Amino acid sequence: MITTSDLRKVYRAQGRPGSTTEIAALDGVDLHVRQGEVYGVVGTSGAGKSTLIRCVNLLERPTSGSVSVDGRELTTLSPAELRETRRSIGMVFQHFNLLARRTVAENVELPLELAGLSRRERAAKAAELLDLVGLADKAKAYPAQLSGGQKQRVGIARAVAGDPKVLLSDEATSALDPETTRSILQLLRDLNRQLGLTVLLITHEMDVIKSVCDSAALMRGGRVVESGTLHELLERPGSELARQLFPLGEGEPLQGSTLVDITFQGEATAQPFISQLSRTYNVDVSIVGAAVETVGGRQVGRMRVSLPGSFEENVVPIGFLREQGLQVEVAA
Amino acid sequence: MGWNDMQPLLVQATQETLWMVGLAALATVLLGLPLGLLLALTRRGGLLANAPVNKLVGTVVNVGRSLPFVILIVAIIPFTRWVTGTTLGWQAATVPLAVGAIPFFARLVETAVADVDGGLIEAVQAMGGGAWTVVRKALLPEALPALISALTTTVIALIGYSAMAGTVGGGGLGTLAINYGYMRFETTFMWVIAAELVVLVTLVQLVGEGLARSLDHKRPAAASRWTFRRSVPTQTSAAPEAAETAAQETELTGSALR
Numbered sequence: 001m002i003t004t005s006d007l008r009k010v011y012r013a014q015g016r017p018g019s020t021t022e023i024a025a026l027d028g029v030d031l032h033v034r035q036g037e038v039y040g041v042v043g044t045s046g047a048g049k050s051t052l053i054r055c056v057n058l059l060e061r062p063t064s065g066s067v068s069v070d071g072r073e074l075t076t077l078s079p080a081e082l083r084e085t086r087r088s089i090g091m092v093f094q095h096f097n098l099l100a101r102r103t104v105a106e107n108v109e110l111p112l113e114l115a116g117l118s119r120r121e122r123a124a125k126a127a128e129l130l131d132l133v134g135l136a137d138k139a140k141a142y143p144a145q146l147s148g149g150q151k152q153r154v155g156i157a158r159a160v161a162g163d164p165k166v167l168l169s170d171e172a173t174s175a176l177d178p179e180t181t182r183s184i185l186q187l188l189r190d191l192n193r194q195l196g197l198t199v200l201l202i203t204h205e206m207d208v209i210k211s212v213c214d215s216a217a218l219m220r221g222g223r224v225v226e227s228g229t230l231h232e233l234l235e236r237p238g239s240e241l242a243r244q245l246f247p248l249g250e251g252e253p254l255q256g257s258t259l260v261d262i263t264f265q266g267e268a269t270a271q272p273f274i275s276q277l278s279r280t281y282n283v284d285v286s287i288v289g290a291a292v293e294t295v296g297g298r299q300v301g302r303m304r305v306s307l308p309g310s311f312e313e314n315v316v317p318i319g320f321l322r323e324q325g326l327q328v329e330v331a332a
Numbered sequence: 333m334g335w336n337d338m339q340p341l342l343v344q345a346t347q348e349t350l351w352m353v354g355l356a357a358l359a360t361v362l363l364g365l366p367l368g369l370l371l372a373l374t375r376r377g378g379l380l381a382n383a384p385v386n387k388l389v390g391t392v393v394n395v396g397r398s399l400p401f402v403i404l405i406v407a408i409i410p411f412t413r414w415v416t417g418t419t420l421g422w423q424a425a426t427v428p429l430a431v432g433a434i435p436f437f438a439r440l441v442e443t444a445v446a447d448v449d450g451g452l453i454e455a456v457q458a459m460g461g462g463a464w465t466v467v468r469k470a471l472l473p474e475a476l477p478a479l480i481s482a483l484t485t486t487v488i489a490l491i492g493y494s495a496m497a498g499t500v501g502g503g504g505l506g507t508l509a510i511n512y513g514y515m516r517f518e519t520t521f522m523w524v525i526a527a528e529l530v531v532l533v534t535l536v537q538l539v540g541e542g543l544a545r546s547l548d549h550k551r552p553a554a555a556s557r558w559t560f561r562r563s564v565p566t567q568t569s570a571a572p573e574a575a576e577t578a579a580q581e582t583e584l585t586g587s588a589l590r
Contacts, residue, residue, distance in 0.1 A: 091458040093454070097449070100548075
C-alpha cells in the first residue's frame with residue numbers, strides 16, 4: 001500500500017561562510033507497508049522518522065528515491081494530481097492542528113469542503129464521524145474547549161473524513177497521557193479494522209508498537225535498521241526490536257552460570273517447559289527477567305533464565321528447550 | 333463662541349472626518365491586506381517563499397512607512413489631483429491618508445498572518461489544499477482576530493493623521509481645531525474638538541477589541557459569542573490585553589509619525 005524505495009532527504013545547513021554541511025535525515029529508506037495493516041516506525045528523536053512520514057504525502061519532498069501510495073508514484077505527480085492524491089491520505093498530527101476558529105464539526109467538514117461536497121452531505125458525514133469517535137455531543141464546541149484526547153479524536157475524525165485508504169499518524173499520542181494514549185490507540189485500531197484503513201504511524205514509544213502494530217520498523221541515523229511483522233521480529237534471533245519491545249534488563253551473569261533468553265509464542269506459552277526442564281535434567285533454573293504480553297491477539301513472552309555451569313555443560317538442556325519449539329539464545 | 337455656533341461646524345467636520353477615515357480605511361484594507369499577505373507568504377520558509385519579491389515589496393513598504401506624513405501629503409499632490417481632481421478638502425486628504433496607512437497596515441497584516449501556526453498550514457496541505465485554499469481556509473480565518481486588532485490600530489492612526497491633514501486644509505475636525513481653536517484662540521472650542529477625538533478613538537478601540545475577542549476562540553473562556561457584550565462595560569478581563577495593544581500602538585504610531 002505504501003512503498004518507499006531508496007528514499008533520501010538531505011538538508012543543507014549553513015556552516016561557516018562559504019561552507020555548507022549536508023545532513024542526511026533519510027539515508028536510503030526502503031519501507032513496505034501492506035494493505036490493511038498497522039505499521040509502526042519507531043526510533044529516537046532525530047532518527048528521521050518524522051521526515052519519513054512527511055515524505056509519504058510529500059509535505060516534505062525527498063531529495064531522491066520514490067514514494068508510492070496505493071500504486072501511485074507520488075514524486076512524479078503534477079501539483080494538481082498530488083493534491084488530488086493527498087485526499088486519499090489522511091494525516092493525524094502530534095499537536096492536533098485543529099483550526100481554532102472552527103467548531104469541532106466544521107473542522108471535520110474541512111476536507112469535505114475541499115472535496116466539494118454540499119453543505120448537507122458534509123453535515124451528515126461529520127455527524128457520522130463524530131459519532132464514530134465518540135464526540136457526537138461536542139459538534140458545536142470549539143477545540144479550545146476540549147481536552148487533549150478529545151482534540152485528537154477530532155483530528156482523527158477529520159483525517160478519515162475524506163474516506164482515505166491510508167492514515168498517517170505523526171506521533172499522534174505523544175502529547176497525551178498514558179490513559180488517553182491507550183484510548184486513542186484503540187480508536188486507531190478500531191478504524192483499521194472497521195474501515196480497512198492502512199495505518200502508518202511513527203512514535204518513540206515501544207508501548208505504542210506493542211499495543212497496536214502488526215509490523216514495525218526501527219530507525220536510526222536516517223536508516224531502517226530492522227523491520228518486519230511483530231511475530232517475525234520475535235522469532236528472529238538477535239532482533240534488536242524484539243529486545244526493546246520486551247526488555248529483560250541487563251542481568252549480570254552469575255559466576256559459572258549461563259544466561260539464556262527464551263522467546264515463546266502461540267501454543268508454547270501453555271507448556272510448563274521450565275518445570276519440565278528442571279525435572280528432566282535436574283537443573284536449578286533461576287529466572288532473571290521475564291515479560292509476557294499479547295501481541296496481535298497472540299500471547300508472546302520473553303524470559304531470561306540462568307542455568308548453573310558453563311555453556312558446554314548446558315548444551316543438552318538448551319537443546320531440550322529448542323525441541324519444545326522455543327526460540328533460545330545464549331546471552332552469556 | 334457658544335454651543336449653537338459650534339454645533340453645526342462640529343457636525344459637518346465630524347462627517348468629513350468620518351468619510352475621510354472611512355474611505356481611507358476601506359482603501360487600506362483593499363490594498364494593504366493583499367500586500368501584507370504577499371509579504372507573509374513570500375517570506376523565507378513561507379508558503380510561496382520568494383526572496384526577490386519579498387525584498388522588493390518589503391522595501392516599498394519600508395519607504396512608505398518612513399516618509400513623514402506631512403511630507404507625504406505634499407509629495408503625492410500630483411497623484412492626489414489625478415485621483416480626486418482637487419488638492420483641498422477631505423476628498424483630497426483621503427488619498428495621502430490611504431497611501432500612508434497601506435504600508436503600515438500591510439506590516440501588521442504580515443505579522444498577524446505569519447503568527448498563524450504552521451501546523452495548520454500543513455494540515456490543510458495534507459488534506460489536499462493548495463496555496464489559495466490554505467489562505468482562504470486557514471490563514472485568513474485563523475488570523476481574523478489579529479487582523480481586526482490591526483485594523484483597529486490602523487483606524488486610530490488614521491484618525492490621528494486626519495487631524496494632521498487639517499493643517500494643510502484637509503478638512504474635518506483637524507481643520508476645525510486649527511482654524512478656530514488655534515488661529516482664532518477659541519480655546520474652549522479646541523478642547524471640545526479634542527474631547528470629541530478622544531471619544532472617537534475610544535469607541536473605535538472598544539468596538540475593535542470587543543469584536544476581535546468575540547471572534548477569538550483560542551481560550552476556553554472566550555468561546556461564547558456573548559463575551560463581547562459583557563466585556564465592553566466591565567472591561568476587567570480585558571486589562572492585560574488592553575495594556576498590550578496600547579503599548580504596541582504607541583510604538584507603531586510613534587514610528588509612523590516620525
